[in-house]
Amino acid sequence: MHLRYLLPGLGFLVLAVGLGVGLTLKPREIPSALIGKPAPEFDLPAVEGRDGGLSSADLRMGTPVLVNVFASWCGPCRQEHPLFMELARTTDFTIFGLNQRDAPDDASRWLEVFGDPYDKTGADLSGRTSIDWGVYGVPETFVVDGSGCIQYKHISVMTRDVLEEEILPRMRGQKHVPCEK
Amino acid sequence: MIMRNLALLALLFSILAAPAVAQYVDQPLSDPVLEKRAQGLHKEIRCLVCQNQAISDSNAHLARQLRVIVRERLEAGDNNDDVKSYLVERYGDWVLMRPPLNASTLILWIAPFVILAFVLGGAAMFVIRRRRQQQIGFEPLDSQEEARLAAILDEQN
Numbered sequence: 001m002h003l004r005y006l007l008p009g010l011g012f013l014v015l016a017v018g019l020g021v022g023l024t025l026k027p028r029e030i031p032s033a034l035i036g037k038p039a040p041e042f043d044l045p046a047v048e049g050r051d052g053g054l055s056s057a058d059l060r061m062g063t064p065v066l067v068n069v070f071a072s073w074c075g076p077c078r079q080e081h082p083l084f085m086e087l088a089r090t091t092d093f094t095i096f097g098l099n100q101r102d103a104p105d106d107a108s109r110w111l112e113v114f115g116d117p118y119d120k121t122g123a124d125l126s127g128r129t130s131i132d133w134g135v136y137g138v139p140e141t142f143v144v145d146g147s148g149c150i151q152y153k154h155i156s157v158m159t160r161d162v163l164e165e166e167i168l169p170r171m172r173g174q175k176h177v178p179c180e181k
Numbered sequence: 182m183i184m185r186n187l188a189l190l191a192l193l194f195s196i197l198a199a200p201a202v203a204q205y206v207d208q209p210l211s212d213p214v215l216e217k218r219a220q221g222l223h224k225e226i227r228c229l230v231c232q233n234q235a236i237s238d239s240n241a242h243l244a245r246q247l248r249v250i251v252r253e254r255l256e257a258g259d260n261n262d263d264v265k266s267y268l269v270e271r272y273g274d275w276v277l278m279r280p281p282l283n284a285s286t287l288i289l290w291i292a293p294f295v296i297l298a299f300v301l302g303g304a305a306m307f308v309i310r311r312r313r314q315q316q317i318g319f320e321p322l323d324s325q326e327e328a329r330l331a332a333i334l335d336e337q338n
Contacts, residue, residue: 027232028232030229030272030273030275031273031275032273033269033270033271033272033273033274033275034271040271101242127242127243127246131243131246131247131250131271132271133271134271134272134273136229136230136243136272137229137230
């Protein structure tokens, strides 16, 4: 057969494959600019009524940690919360909570009612620390390696699939991204 | 009747006024030159929550906060590029309404020209082929055909 008769079919194939790949992308999830970079410097007080606070020094503990951005006003946070409760119960992972723009009372009541899976919490009342972390939606969950270098960010509700495929390997030091400077 | 006209007029005015309402100014800077620069920058920074809007057009909380940060950076003496890179460090190139030209955005910038080249190339090929066909169509008659044509015309006359 002559090549010119194949061309429209070929064009269609390229277009179909291109658009097909496009359909699998998630344009609402903006890749983090901070992967492979040191976590930003911050020092926050604890959620009201809780001990300690959270600062960037806590992230350089030698072992990977989870940083979960949550708020009492965030509906989806309740959906993923049992998963973090389960992690706190069944693993020895360090889990930190970054409480974003919350009323102090609401935040502490939320943790009392639904349980507190966090080893430490930081109350980001102004939301500025969240902006330094490139957070644009709540919930978001970061994996930070033992040297304080951001390894991974999951946007929106944590699921068991994401936990098993993306989070757990990184908490065990796999899929490590080298840190810039 | 008059009431209806008035209502229509009110509707028209409210439509005309809409774009003005869409600008969120918050607390402007006291320096008008700086404030003008801030508002210019607000149009270049993408609202990450709404994604197809600049932070100047969005009332999302994050957009409001980024507008404040832009003003803060300008007051601290940053130039426009400093302000943009402050936000790009945190949110990536995504935060800019106009993506910069770099390795990862190269395809975005050159694809239109590649497609244009293909279209122009295709059009040129079409025109050339057409012209060649036409030339073939107008090939002069040889002496034998000339003679036949003359004979046919003679017959008709």
